Amino acid sequence: MWVILMLVLYFIMTNIYLYGLDQSNILDIFGPYRTILAGSQGSLMHLGIGPIVTASIIMQLFVGAKIIKLDLTDDQDKSVYQSTQKLLVIVMIIIESVPQVFGYLTPSPSLVSGLDGVVGSTGLISGGTLAAFIIVLQLCIGSYLVFLMDEVISKWGIGSGISLFIAAGVAEAIFTGTLNWNSVNGGDLSLSNPPAGTIPKTFYYIFNMSSAQMASGGYESILLQPPNPMIALIGTIIIFLFVAYIESSRIELPLAHGAARGARGRYPIKLLYASNIPVILMSALLANFSIVSLLLYTNPTLEGIPLIGHNDWIGMYPDGTTTAEGGLAWYLSTPNGLSGWLLPILDPAQYGSYAYGHTPLQVIAKVIIFFGAMVFGSILFAKFWIMTTNMGPESVARQIESSGMQIPGFRRDPRVLKRVLERYIPVVTVLSGAIVGALAAGADLIGTVGNASGTGVLLAVGILIHFYEAMGREQMMEMHPMLRGFFGGE
Template identity: 45%
Template structure:
């Protein structure tokens, strides 16, 4: 008896959001999407009961917007467990260790149940160390004393709250995927990053340069900023680029233009219908063929590596060659070199923002490791993403043949179509994944508006672009029901 027969009774009975029986009108999809987003914003502002906020550390501070969570809130874990579970499933599926045929309804149900089971496991594996080890989520002594359950009892309550939030986010994602528009994970990332972007432009409280871009410029124009160096000097140029935010604005706009341009660059393979004369189409192979979503997997892997390092350091203590920590951040050892570049202050040693114990050659090694990790990781995870989401040459060739289309000038043969697609899809997948990795590191190194991570900015722009395309397609199908039948979305 194989593992499928053993696990099927459990995995096929995992709780799931019911699929709509027929076509869901566009307006109703928007209502569901808006409702889930309102719930998401509400939950990111619900503080954990029993938490000592003054003594807690934000373990994933640099990944916060990317993980779509809220420090010290019910959504403390964010989409981390969902993404980590997807990484494990992608690797198992990519290595063909599962033996599941996603075209078979029973195997498809097992696959979805296995995905939920992995998310539950990741909720426990991520949440338990975060609550019970280190200083990441400290229990409130006052609550422990008032309830008479001790610190351990309060920690159990904290874990129960963040576990419930992680599971709830899983079903919120499923609601949007089945009843709404787009992907829940994508929308949560856009929501989190957009908050940081808007704050980076208009946040008014504080003093220069700890405000938004526009308030800083207004203070400069009104002469409210003192000790401004001569603007034509090297120090003046550095002041304008970094403290005045011009470099961050330039980087943000550059990433936006590059991603939108890359989304529009494509190789179009002509198609014609084998039986209907004059019926023609094109299959687009975009430069970012695998989308930017595999970058979540790469960054989540980096976040988990840092998480392991911080847990080991806070609980067991580790040798200096493995990691040297200051205020919960690696400043030396292997875990320092494996930590991603978060901002320009992480590598511009000549500004005096890096610890004096870190030498320039160490920073250069860290930059090289981060670039290699992101470029190679982006390409590798893009390949896994394409193969496990039925976007590879073989799966795409089957889809084209099943639709009755063929490539003009070639025989109507599955192998022929697959060979033509193999000329483009693998190369474009690797190139697009590497390009996205390079852009993410560059954005982090140069800084962006609101200190949004490069990966978060890339994801937000790409997801918003695809969401716009999907909304336009939904509206077109709503206006022309025949098109919905052509795309297989009929009632």
Template identity: 40%
Template sequence: MSLENAYLNFLGRLPGVAEPVKRLTFKDKLKWTGAILIIYYLMTQVHVYGIAETGYEYFRTLEILLGSSFGSLMTLGIGPIVTASIILQLLVGSKLIPWDLTTERGKALFQGTQKLLAILFSFIEAFAYVVFGAVPARSPDFVPLVVLQLAIGSILVLFMDEVISKWGFGSGVGLFIVAGVSKQIFIKALNPLTQGGGLPDMANPPAGLIPYSILSLSAGQPLEALLSLMPVIATLIVFFLVIYAQAIRIEIPLAFSTIRGFGRRWPLKLLYTSNIPVILTAALLANIRVMAKILSDKGMKILGTFDANGRPIGGLVYYLMPPNSQAISGFMIFIGAFALIGALFIYFTKKRYGLKFIVLMGMLGAVLWYSISYMLGLTSLIAISSEDILRLVTYSSFMIIGAVIFSIFWVSTSGMDPKSVAQQIDSIGMQIPGFRRDIRIIERVLERYIPPLAVLGGAAVGFLAAFADFTNALGTGTGILLAVMIIYQMYEQIGMQHLEDMHPAVRRFFGK
């Protein structure tokens, strides 16, 4: 037996979740998805035994990106899964590991190795978090116990992800991100109580932005009420911009080779690789932030320096975080709002030169923000420092370049390359009209579109994520973008696979 065969045999012995033996109905998948979601929320409430009471508050800002809850069994969240995926995609996509992912053997090697790496990283990250102080143990005697609990929690997440992928809707990684984002939006927007849990008044306002704006209006402070609602408005703008971007696509006409007069169109979206590039880029950035804080606490400032509250104040990590100010937030919200108006106008009127018009509308929004702020004498809302501009550039560049790189690698490792898609089209007996039936012809046609879409789609989704973060949207801009894209994907998946299982009232929701 060759070494590769022995390794493949070992991967096959790893514990896993069995595939369903029969087709699952809509209700079956809904039950499994709901059950895993309940287990996820319960795990976020189960605190790890033996950890210190304080020491990990800074890392709570990363919980949304990692689908985690620091201090609980969900401390590591999707971190080990995504880290394993990042490393393996870079190795396979760059051909350092020469696996042919178009074959069943190559896919088995890739998926099995990804699971093995995720299990290993569960222990490695758990050890690093505990030993270097991200989630400190109460005493040295508790270190092994805390590491074991964190690793077990992460491995459970790995199997929960498998359950969702095989028995539910979408993926566990996406579901946990949506759950974390939804929780943050609900609390930050609607919480009627104070930060301490008491009844609110003007001296001690409610934590939720909507109750706070209502209280400000009742106290005769309309401007304060409007400014407090800006993150809510930003969230809605990001939501609709992402929905619009998801709908942009080109369609390749296809015809059945055996049935004359019948055909269909094969859609290729602008966001061809969907949210995967942003998930991987955001997770990479979250890992950099965690490592920077851990090293800083140990006296090594090579990645960044932090103040007493754990906020970055210098170094690489400082310039890899979006600036947070009302001036930038308002500026971006007005740009986004007017760009959205332009996009809707183009959509409903079917006008040409759509992108140019949308850009012009965005520029109009920027001019209006500065004009209104200047006329009202709110100079603080138009003052953006050169340092913040530099942070805008560095953060945007990281998100865009990272998303492009991961988009390219994802196409080559997930069966979305021209050759794999051509095989899918040929397997269902379809061809390009006007050409003879030949898989090589289909592949050449797809090569005109898929590689450019991988780059453009990665850049577009990276830009959208950075823009969303600059708006200061609830649940972080990247979190909102990911949540919307994940829910939209689930909506499309359900609509394609389970319409016949649904109640007629539910079916109408899917436009059928």
């Protein structure tokens, strides 16, 4: 019930728009990464879970790299860690809220003029400054409410609030992208302005086009052309099923207790050993590069920096857009499904505008660079994550040895355990990073309905599977011990 209540509140907050915001003049620098941040543009959830995730990653990296020396097995140190992380979340909320208003979330002229009549239009506190402060305050309140909702789910619900909000945002994007019957550009429906959702769009074309029209371009529009083509829906379903399959793939090392006879167990090494963390970090890195290149190209102060300011080689952004149309930022940007790369390669004369006028060779290079960066970067982040979170062979060997368990047939010694684990963990780590990177990049290349992004779909599937397993464990705890054993519980 707590989970359901928090999810309802989350969806309500995504539909409460910021008071005093000029909705027609929003430059959303986080637009391509909305599903990962579980946010909604221009609403109380504009920042989403960004501040919470950023604070969590900073603390985990600092503790894992021993920059902050805390023993998380000690209750007092764990309390210090959690308190510091909560304080850092508040700091990150403020840090991420303030820059949003100056140049990207513009207060409406009516609010500014109304406040000018109260406090004046000049001086330290003018109407414009006060209007910006009101928007910043709303962003801070919305982000802090998300933080409290995450705490409620973690303490009284099931699973993690952050994970559930990501899955909810992705589910919403997929649902609306599949079933949205409103027209693409608003107004009345027509063949040039069809429904935005995949299924309504498909039926509208079938019932309103002649056979000749379907053959001359209707099938192409249904299958390949944005928004939400049928190929994107099929790709989303395939990715969902494939990730659900590989999530259950694992190697289980048999364990036996050294002192208690008959006490046995298993240590599972999952194929996705590093989970989805590597692709999250890689996506965050590409997002940061995109944001920095956007600021260097469009910000009046930063574009004057020698060599890198307003440099087309780094990233080219025409006025009023947040999508790179050239430079390195374009090569590293997420493709917009098949229409963003395959159609411009096959027919550059007709679909070249989808690739912003780049030649087929440049589009092919973009696909190779983007796919390679996602796979290689995810492998590096997987190895880094394993080393800094005590999931490497040496750390796992110490954990198994301290629990009194050992691998049957091997001497009880951490060094022996380490050599056995080194046969599996390093290889599985590389495979894990490569698989999640390739899946996320492949989903982006095929396209996903609702612009959920490959990373978003990948995260949502893993989150839902873990949530289902957590619900199963909760039900097992309420069963009679005999029934619990029958269903595989302990």
